Amino acid sequence: MSIKIRNPFLLRASERIESDAGFLRLFSPIVLDYFIESLQSGKLWDSIFFIRSSPGAGKTSLLRLFEPGSLLTLQNRKSSDEFKELYKKMEKIGAVSRDNIDILGINITFTRNYELLENFSAIEAGNRSRLFYSLLNSRIITATLRSVLELRRLRFPEDLPRIRFDYPNDQLYFKKIQVPCDGQVLYEWAAGIERSIYELLDSFLPPSQTSIEGHNELFSIDVLRPEYLTVDGFPVPKRMLFMLDDLHKLSEGQREVLIAHLLEKRSNVSIWLSERLEALNNLRTPVGRDYLELHLENYWKDHEGKFEKLLNNIAAKRSAESKEDVDFVLDPSLAEYDLSSSLEKAKTEIFERIWAITAQTVKFDLWKDHLMNSDGTLLEQCQLAKTIEILINRNLNKGELDLNYALSVDELREKTDEKTVTAARLFLCKQYSLPYYFGMPMLAKIATNNVEQFLSLSAPLYERMLSLNLNQSNAALAAKDQDRELRKMANEKWKELTKLLPDNHLVIRFLENLCAFCNSETYRPTAPYAPGVTGFHIDATRTIRLLNEDDWISNEIFENLQVVINTCLAYNLLHIKETMQGKKGEKKSVYYLNRWICVRFDLPLSYGGWRSRKPDELLRWTRK
Numbered sequence: 001m002s003i004k005i006r007n008p009f010l011l012r013a014s015e016r017i018e019s020d021a022g023f024l025r026l027f028s029p030i031v032l033d034y035f036i037e038s039l040q041s042g043k044l045w046d047s048i049f050f051i052r053s054s055p056g057a058g059k060t061s062l063l064r065l066f067e068p069g070s071l072l073t074l075q076n077r078k079s080s081d082e083f084k085e086l087y088k089k090m091e092k093i094g095a096v097s098r099d100n101i102d103i104l105g106i107n108i109t110f111t112r113n114y115e116l117l118e119n120f121s122a123i124e125a126g127n128r129s130r131l132f133y134s135l136l137n138s139r140i141i142t143a144t145l146r147s148v149l150e151l152r153r154l155r156f157p158e159d160l161p162r163i164r165f166d167y168p169n170d171q172l173y174f175k176k177i178q179v180p181c182d183g184q185v186l187y188e189w190a191a192g193i194e195r196s197i198y199e200l201l202d203s204f205l206p207p208s209q210t211s212i213e214g215h216n217e218l219f220s221i222d223v224l225r226p227e228y229l230t231v232d233g234f235p236v237p238k239r240m241l242f243m244l245d246d247l248h249k250l251s252e253g254q255r256e257v258l259i260a261h262l263l264e265k266r267s268n269v270s271i272w273l274s275e276r277l278e279a280l281n282n283l284r285t286p287v288g289r290d291y292l293e294l295h296l297e298n299y300w301k302d303h304e305g306k307f308e309k310l311l312n313n314i315a316a317k318r319s320a321e322s323k324e325d326v327d328f329v330l331d332p333s334l335a336e337y338d339l340s341s342s343l344e345k346a347k348t349e350i351f352e353r354i355w356a357i358t359a360q361t362v363k364f365d366l367w368k369d370h371l372m373n374s375d376g377t378l379l380e381q382c383q384l385a386k387t388i389e390i391l392i393n394r395n396l397n398k399g400e401l402d403l404n405y406a407l408s409v410d411e412l413r414e415k416t417d418e419k420t421v422t423a424a425r426l427f428l429c430k431q432y433s434l435p436y437y438f439g440m441p442m443l444a445k446i447a448t449n450n451v452e453q454f455l456s457l458s459a460p461l462y463e464r465m466l467s468l469n470l471n472q473s474n475a476a477l478a479a480k481d482q483d484r485e486l487r488k489m490a491n492e493k494w495k496e497l498t499k500l501l502p503d504n505h506l507v508i509r510f511l512e513n514l515c516a517f518c519n520s521e522t523y524r525p526t527a528p529y530a531p532g533v534t535g536f537h538i539d540a541t542r543t544i545r546l547l548n549e550d551d552w553i554s555n556e557i558f559e560n561l562q563v564v565i566n567t568c569l570a571y572n573l574l575h576i577k578e579t580m581q582g583k584k585g586e587k588k589s590v591y592y593l594n595r596w597i598c599v600r601f602d603l604p605l606s607y608g609g610w611r612s613r614k615p616d617e618l619l620r621w622t623r624k
Contacts, residue, residue: 004323007466009459011318012056012452020073025082025321027061028313030306032089034299039093043292045239048262051274053296054572056452059274063243066095066105068150075101094239104226104237106147108140109245116201118251123200130214132254135197138190140220140242144229145183145190152231160184167228173219218261221269239270247275263291277569277576297575300449301607308444311454318455319462326469328462329476332439336379338480339434343378346432350385357392364392366406386424391415393525419606423530426604427523435483437599445605446486448575448595457596460485490600501571503563506622510564511573513621515593515601521611522603534603535577535592535610538618561619565591573597577607 005011011026038044053059064070075096078087090096095103117128117135148163149156163183167174177189196212221242229236247255255275262271277295300307315328336343354371358364367388374381391412429436437446443461447454461477464485469475477485498504514536522532568574574591590610598605 004321006322006324007459007462008318008321009328009455009462012455020069021077023061023064024070024073024077024086026314026317027065027086028310028317029086029089030310030313031058031062031296032086032093033306034294035093036089038292044093045270046268047270048291049270049272050291050293051272051296052277052293054277054450054569054575056450056572057296058451059276059296060245061451063105063107063245063272063274065090066103066241066243067107068101068105068147071096071101071103071105072151072153100237101151102237103239103241104144104147104151105241105243106140106144106224107243107245108136108143110247110249112249114249114254115251117197118254120201127214129257130216131197131200131212132257133215133218134193134213136218136258137215137220138193140218141190141224142187142194144220144224144240145187148183148229148231148236151236154231157184157187160187162232164230164233165228166230167223171219173215173223176213217265218258221271222265222267225269241270241272243272243274245274247273297449298577301577304444307447307449308441310451311444311447312440314451314454315458318458322462322466324466324469326462326465326475328458328465330438330440330443330461330482331476331478332441334379334435334438334479336377340378342432342434343382346382346428346434347378347385350382350389354385354389354392357396362404362406363395364388364407366409367392367412370409370412382428383421383424386428387416387421388412390420390424390427390525390527390530394527397526417530419530420527422604422606423522423527423532426531427527430523430602435479436602437486437605438479438482442605443482443486446595446599448572450572453572453594453596457486457489460489486599490596493596494600497573501567503567506560507564507567507573509624510618510622511568511593511597513624515597515603517611517621518593518603519601522609529609529611531606531609532604533609533611534598534605534607535590536618537588537590537610537612538615539612540615558615558619560622561615564622579608579610 008026035044051059051062071090074083074087074090077083078096087096095101114132114135117123117132120128123131145160145163146156149159154162160183163186164180165183165186166180169179174189177185179186193213200212224240226236226238226240247258250258259273262273300310319326319328351371354364354368358368371381371385371388374384376384394415395407426436428434436442443454443457446457461482464481465475465477468477497508501507518533518535521529522534565574568591569576573594575594577590577592579588579590580586592607592610593603595605597603
């Protein structure tokens with residue numbers, strides 16, 4: 001039986017949700033569609049799989065789903081309505097079957113203490129690498145033994161002797177213990193290695209490495225196979241899944257060595273490597289065919305409808321856990337009657353501007369007649385007028401010779417595309433202080449493909465709904481209230497950056513200049529990059545100092561820019577999207593603002609609007 005709370009949207013990361021049942025109840029299975037697709041193409045199991053994301057996008061939750069505790073809970077409650085959809089999808093990818101759990105998930109979470117080995121100058125570089133492998137082998141073995149017992153509902157470490165390890169040791173990986181052996185012997189050997197390494201790091205005495213068993217490779221994933229492990233004579237699941245979480249916490253050298261080693265070994269083992277997109281360097285992985293890669297944000301960008309469905313699913317699950325019994329409902333429409341005075345003012349002023357800029361030509365007379373005869377609502381008339389104003393400005397800006405004939409209404413319709421209409425709505429809302437950021441589709445965009453960001457935005461909105469419910473009002477949140485709350489949250493998050501960021505003065509100055517540039521490009525009367533500019537591409541080919549597009553990443557001249565970009569990526573203030581815009585077949589990396597920053601600076605939430613800037617110019621944005 002679950003314990004309900006007032007506002008379940010306040011629960012954030014999966015590691016803070018203690019019970020497996022509570023975690024599964026709140027987990028949305030929609031992301032598993034990607035895993036089902038990968039399985040159908042034969043790429044999911046028995047290979048290396050990278051899972052990358054910004055903080056809060058859900059990578060750790062994905063890994064937790066495959067841990068023994070989650071799988072046991074899911075198997076036990078598979079007939080429950082709240083778990084059925086999740087169970088069916090886990091069954092499709094081969095994690096569970098009718099009467100069995102078919103995968104043994106082993107989670108190893110990296111911490112910053114691995115870097116201690118890399119920075120321990122008293123040990124020569126070659127031995128530091130061997131100790132790194134020794135530490136990792138020992139921790140993988142310990143984590144595996146723990147998972148084996150947990151899946152059998154046995155106690156760790158008390159029941160270790162019930163595990164049998166029947167590895168033949170033909171490769172002589174185990175030199176200081178006799179194998180085959182039981183789990184107790186194997187655990188004591190692994191724990192002894194880990195203990196010896198930390199004693200070495202903690203010691204003030206000159207290091208003596210002769211007593212520590214050094215390893216030349218990561219052999220643990222090869223020896224820990226299902227055929228070598230039994231519990232009370234019964235086999236473990238037929239598939240082992242090694243999940244190495246927080247890979248970004250290794251030093252750059254350790255990360256590169258480990259990835260290269262795993263790709264080179266090509267073991268027929270399922271290995272999932274999970275990491276944050278913390279820096280420019282960890283965006284690069286050796287190109288090859290022997291691994292699968294899931295960039296969570298990019299996946300959701302390419303499946304916007306699925307992401308919105310995911311968030312609706314999460315919102316329904318969260319609100320169902322509230323003891324107040326209030327649904328999460330965002331009014332998708334403007335309250336036009338309440339805004340009638342603002343809309344009347346907008347209509348009058350836009351009409352006046354159109355007539356003023358076309359006073360010397362008959363070219364747009366038919367367009368103006370069409371506008372005057374429009375029988376739409378006041379809001380629709382204002383949006384049409386703003387769209388026509390933008391199109392007239394574009395036409396006049398071309399400086400074409402006026403041939404004294406009127407453009408037809410059909411030509412108006414031809415020139416009116418979705419991007420221009422969206423820009424017109426943005427301009428209208430900004431100029432006349434109308435609500436713009438409201439409705440579930442808009443909230444999904446502001447979440448920037450990040451589940452935790454969605455929850456942080458939704459918690460205050462849901463709190464407002466709870467307050468309305470207490471007042472016995474309609475709990476659906478009105479557009480103006482949504483817009484106000486979201487702008488308020490964006491302003492608060494912006495103020496927090498001074499406390500949150502290292503080198504905050506550089507980063508904030510850069511972002512302010514970037515947003516001012518985006519604003520000036522977006523709100524030009526002709527809306528040339530409709531619906532607006534929210535990102536940039538670094539064009540280093542026009543910078544004389546550089547040899548190629550990527551050199552700025554390592555060129556010390558651009559050190560401040562490197563610091564700023566790395567910090568923005570690490571704190572999810574910028575995110576990268578690959579685009580094929582430009583020359584045919586040419587791929588560009590575009591740095592887009594996190595969408596809450598777009599709210600802070602009155603920018604649109606769509607993608608595709610970006611401008612190329614030279615590294616020199618971007619560097620100047622950090623200085624003034």
